[in-house]
Every structure is written in C-alpha cells, then in structure tokens.
Amino acid sequence: TPNREFLQLLPKCEHHMHLEGALSPTLLFKLAAQNNITLPKDDESFQTAESLIARYERFTSLDDFLQYYYIGMSVLIHSSDFEALAWDYFQHASSDGLHHAEVFFDPQAHTTRGVSYSTVLSGFSAACERARKELGITTILTTCFLRHLPPKDCLEVFESEEVQASYKSGAVKAIGLDSSELDFPPELFTELYGKAKKAGLRLTAHAGEEGPATYITSALDVLGVDRIDHGIRLAEDADLMKRIAAQGTLLTVCPLSNVVLRCVEKIEQVPIRTFLDAGVKFSINSDDPAYFGGYILDNYVAVQEAFGLSVQDWETICRAGIEGSWCGEERKSEML
Ligand code: HPA
Numbered sequence: 001t002p003n004r005e006f007l008q009l010l011p012k013c014e015h016h017m018h019l020e021g022a023l024s025p026t027l028l029f030k031l032a033a034q035n036n037i038t039l040p041k042d043d044e045s046f047q048t049a050e051s052l053i054a055r056y057e058r059f060t061s062l063d064d065f066l067q068y069y070y071i072g073m074s075v076l077i078h079s080s081d082f083e084a085l086a087w088d089y090f091q092h093a094s095s096d097g098l099h100h101a102e103v104f105f106d107p108q109a110h111t112t113r114g115v116s117y118s119t120v121l122s123g124f125s126a127a128c129e130r131a132r133k134e135l136g137i138t139t140i141l142t143t144c145f146l147r148h149l150p151p152k153d154c155l156e157v158f159e160s161e162e163v164q165a166s167y168k169s170g171a172v173k174a175i176g177l178d179s180s181e182l183d184f185p186p187e188l189f190t191e192l193y194g195k196a197k198k199a200g201l202r203l204t205a206h207a208g209e210e211g212p213a214t215y216i217t218s219a220l221d222v223l224g225v226d227r228i229d230h231g232i233r234l235a236e237d238a239d240l241m242k243r244i245a246a247q248g249t250l251l252t253v254c255p256l257s258n259v260v261l262r263c264v265e266k267i268e269q270v271p272i273r274t275f276l277d278a279g280v281k282f283s284i285n286s287d288d289p290a291y292f293g294g295y296i297l298d299n300y301v302a303v304q305e306a307f308g309l310s311v312q313d314w315e316t317i318c319r320a321g322i323e324g325s326w327c328g329e330e331r332k333s334e335m336l
C-alpha cells in the first residue's frame with residue numbers, strides 16, 4: 001500500500017501555492033533584521049520563531065491567518081528577498097518530488113506598501129529560472145488579485161504598464177483571486193476577468209473555501225475561470241458536482257490548509273473520496289506551506305493516512321494534475 005516513499009516518487013504538480021505563504025518564521029525574522037522592519041510589539045507571537053509557530057497552530061479562520069500572512073510579508077523589500085523566499089520553496093518542493101509548479105503571488109500586497117511590481121517579479125523570476133536549471137522544476141507564475149480591495153484598484157494594477165508587460169512577455173501567464181472570500185463574491189471582478197480573458201491569460205479563482213458553492217458557479221459562469229482553487233464546498237451541491245465532473249474542471253484542493261483554517265475539523269472531512277467517486281478532477285496542494293504545517297508531500301501523506309487510497313486512486317490524482325496543468329503538451333508527456 002502507498003507509503004511516504006511511494007508518494008514521494010509520484011510525478012507531482014502543484015497548482016495552488018502562494019509564494020508569500022512559503023515565508024518560514026526563520027526567514028521572516030532574518031529578513032526583518034536585515035531590512036530593519038519592526039514587527040508588531042503588541043502581539044507576543046512575534047517574540048520568537050517558536051511562539052510564532054505556536055500561534056500558527058491556533059488559527060481560527062481564513063481572516064485570522066491572513067492577518068499574519070500580510071504582516072509576515074512586510075519583511076520582503078528587495079528583489080533578493082523575493083528570490084530567497086521562492087528558492088526556499090523550490091528546494092522543499094524538489095525534495096518532495098515536485099515536477100511542475102504553478103504558483104501565485106500577490107502584487108497588491110507589495111505595491112500598496114511601496115515595493116514595486118518589478119522588484120517582486122524579478123526576484124520570483126530569478127528563483128523560477130534557477131529551479132528549472134538546478135532542480136528540473138518547470139513553473140508558471142500567476143498574479144492573484146486581492147478581493148478585499150476595491151475592484152477598481154485591482155483593475156488599475158492589472159492595467160498598469162509593468163503588469164501588462166509581464167503578461168505580454170509571458171513571464172506571467174494567468175490571473176487568480178484570493179484573500180478574504182466571504183462578502184467578496186466573484187461578480188465583483190467581472191470586468192477584470194473579461195479583460196484578462198481578452199488578453200489570452202489563463203483564469204483561476206479561489207471559490208468555495210469558506211464561501212458557498214454558489215461562488216463556484218459564479219466563478220465559472222460570470223468570470224469564466226478554467227480552474228477552481230479549493231472548491232471543497234462543491235461537495236454540498238450534487239448537481240454542480242456532476243457538471244464540474246462532466247466538463248473536467250480541475251479543483252486545486254489544499255487539505256492541510258482546510259484543517260488549519262477550520263474549513264473542516266479533520267482531513268477525513270475534505271471531500272477526497274467524494275470527488276474521486278464523482279469523477280471530479282482535483283490536485284493536492286500546500287497553499288501556504290510555511291503557515292499550514294507542511295509542503296506538498298505532507299499533504300499527500302495526510303490524505304493517504306486519512307483515506308487509505310489505492311495505487312490506482314493516486315494514479316487518477318496525479319494524472320489529473322498533469323493533464324490539468326497549463327504547461328505545454330511536451331512537458332506533460334514528459335511527466336506522464
Ligand atoms: N485563501 C485565500 N487567500 C489566500 C489564501 C487562501 O487559502 N492563501 C493566501 N491567500
């Protein structure tokens with residue numbers, strides 16, 4: 001039966017990880033010192049790496065996590081900081097047996113605090129290039145827009161010269177939608193997604209993590225997404241599940257994230273078996289590995305321990321991940 005060694009050897013693709021979510025407490029404190037960044041003094045969690053990790057084990061919701069996620073990234077200033085962050089992730093992912101990574105970053109979380117888009121992108125791009133050369137990992141970068149911010153701000157960033165240049169050059173190939181989900185339905189971003197589609201970009205959005213299954217329907221029908229990030233609440237709507245299975249839309253499920261952010265009480269409640277039985281395609285992902293207690297292989301292992309999947313189930317999952325990737329057919333056939 002599949003064990004950690006078996007899971008490590010599978011040709012894994014990751015489609016749902018936020019590069020800013022790879023910021024370990026160790027790197028956070030190191031960069032805070034280097035860049036003279038003052039961390040909150042009124043929050044005792046920031047005293048040591050240990051106290052911070054202990055706080056990460058007590059998240060109560062997506063918003064409770066996001067508050068730490070945004071404070072954490074305040075230590076990222078220079079291009080080399082972004083490169084170090086992403087390189088840290090690629091090294092972990094490589095030892096986990098990752099072949100291909102489609103990764104998110106949040107431009108607005110940096111531009112709103114005075115760090116330019118080109119600083120962020122040049123650091124991340126350098127790490128991606130190094131991951132390809134030294135680790136054989138191929139990558140696709142996705143700009144995510146922060147749904148708690150006004151849609152017109154998101155549009156403005158999307159249309160800015162440097163962001164548009166990164167789409168035209170192919171440095172960035174997709175857009176996504178993240179941050180607080182409840183009260184920020186997909187419909188708010190109709191214009192943004194219309195423009196991104198016209199520009200030939202791939203489209204994805206977080207939907208059905210904390211928000212209801214109706215957000216999944218509107219992400220598909222109103223935004224026209226090719227993929228759904230999280231999507232676990234799809235299991236509450238049998239008709240929609242049939243539709244998604246029939247059209248082959250990939251869900252990017254993040255099991256450890258769902259437990260740590262209390263979307264479910266335990267891994268057993270992530271609808272892995274339900275999706276397999278319904279023919280819903282999904283990949284297994286780490287989301288924010290430095291905050292949620294594990295990288296991609298830890299997520300695979302947690303799923304295996306909870307569900308006792310067969311070799312054939314794992315083949316189904318990995319095949320869906322490869323076929324649902326946005327890399328070219330040639331790269332896909334190398335991985336299959
Ligand atoms: N959901 C929404 N926003 C996020 C997440 C997530 O899981 N991770 C980082 N930003």
Ligand code: ZN
Nearest residue numbers: 016178206287
């Ligand atoms: Zn996410």
